[in-house]
Amino acid sequence: MEATHLNFRGKKLTQFPEEIRRATNLTNLNLDDNAIDHIPDWITELQSLKVLYLNNNAITNLDVLTHLPALEVLHVTNNQIGQIPETIQHLKSLKRLYLTNNYLETIPASICELTELKQLLLAQNQLKQLPDQLGNLTKLEILNVFDNQLEYLPGSIGQLERLDYLQLGFNQLQQLPVEIKGLKSLTSMEFFGNRIKQLPPELTQLSSLTxxxxxxxxxxxxxxxxxxxxxxxxxxxxxxYIDAEILASFKRGFDDSVPDYFFYLFIDTNQQEELKINPADFHKPSNRRHLKILDLQQRRIHWYDVKHVPLEFQEKWQLVQVRFTKEF
Structure with missing residues (x-):
């Protein structure tokens, strides 16, 4: 029986094996963790291919892949891709596109014609802007543009009504667009490491955000x-200044459907002193820590809280994990 799934992960390959070409009914192909720098033209013969993993290689060009109309999943993280082909729009079935850690400086507007796309990962590139037509990706659920050079977000982002997770950390954003109020399904948003001076009132309309x-x-x-x-x-x-109701909500906790250990306010020691925040006010009889404190003065962090701090911050501040016998 002809193979429909082939796995060549970590085989030290420098090119696509000929065995792949003979598998004309192939649907899933994994070539992660090799040293491949070129995608052969004959891959267009694999018209049934739906899932392609090419992470951790040396690929520079994706043009030929746009002739695979059945492709639903394309992972090319950690390669050397300098641009996305304008013809990306031909991948009408594409649902997941992972392009983290490449050399992208621009994104073609044609990517916004991939109306089946649910996950788009563009982290760790050199992007300065996203296409104005971004809002056309109406089925998008995950958007990750972590560690780029974005200075603003297109207003059309507010049209992504199914977006659940938005990662904007480590960019050059100075403000959030008012249209962000349209992200009604958003549950998680991170924009740490930017240059934002104020939170827009429209943020309060994100009723699903946790x-x-x-x-x-x-x-x-x-x-x-x-x-x-x-x-x-x-x-x-x-x-x-911190809104008194925000402090009060973390002091009293939330409804019984939310476990005590699941909610927290994470501040630093400078803020604690400036705002005169007393950690004891955030304790319940269960002794769960609803207030997390990062000691930026002494570069310390509680071992239990380290998972909530991006690794880049841990390295930047040279944080030391400690087990405190008492609160800061």
């Missing part, structure tokens, strides 16, 4: 936080 990380921006006021947020990280901001 996790919000705004660490290391230029925020002096913490306000306009949706009441649905149960995980809020604000450390490394020059905060001088």
């Amino acid at each position: 996790n919000l990380n705004v660490a290391e921006n230029e925020l002096e006021r913490i306000e306009h936080i949706p009441s649905s947020v149960i995980q809020l990280s604000i450390y490394a901001n020059p905060v001088k």
Whole structure:
């Protein structure tokens, strides 16, 4: 029987094996973790191919792949891709596109014609902007543009009504567009490591949002936080004011459907002193820590909290994990 799934992961290959070409009914192909730098033209013969993994290779060009209309999943993270072909629009069935850690500086508007796309990962590139037509990706559920050079977001982002997760960390954003209020399905948003000075009032309209990380921006006021947020990280901001109701909600906890250990407010020692926050006010009889504190003065972090801090911050601040016998 002719193979429909082939796995050549980690075989030290420098090119596609001829065995692949003979598998004309192939649907799934894994070539992760090799040293392949070229996709052969004959791959267009594999018209049944739906899933293609090419992570951790040396691929520079994706043009030939746009002739595979059945392709639904394309993973090419950690390669040397400098551009996405304009003809990407031909992949009408594509649902997942992973292009993290490549050399992309621009994204063609034609990518926004992939109306079946649900997951788009563009992290760790050199993107300065996203296409104005981004809102056409109406089925998008995950958008990750972590660690790029984005200075603004297109207003059409508000049309992504199915978006569940938005990762904007480590860019050059100075503000969020008012259209962001349209992200009605968004449950998690992270834009730590930017240059945002204020949170827009429209943020309160994100009624599904539960996790919000705004660490290391230029925020002096913490306000306009949706009441649905149960995980809020604000450390490394020059905060001088925090809405009293926000503090109160984390002190009293949320309804019984949310486990105690699941919600928290994450601040730093500078904010604690500036705002005169008493950790004891955040304890319940269960002794769960609803207040997390990052000690930026002594470069310390509680071992239990380290998983909530991006690795890049841990390395930048040279944080030491400790087990405290008492609160800061």
